[in-house]
Amino acid sequence: MAITSERMEELDRAWNESDFMDDQEYQDWYEELTPEERCLIDSWDKQYSQAFQHLTQEQKRTKND
DSSP states (O other): OOOOHHHHHHHHHHHHHGGGSOHHHHHHHHHTSOHHHHHHHHHHHHHHHHHHHHHHHHHHHHHHO
């Protein structure tokens, strides 16, 4: 089943607010998601992590130059 645009917006807001959740709150929220929604959230987490790593590597290069 496809994720509706309304649900995508809800997930986006919740994912953005997840930084303010403790680990248990996040885990509870994550476990309530459908498998498709979990896959989407996992992809967002991966993209965020990769972008963060890229930024930190760029900062290190800039400091070393």
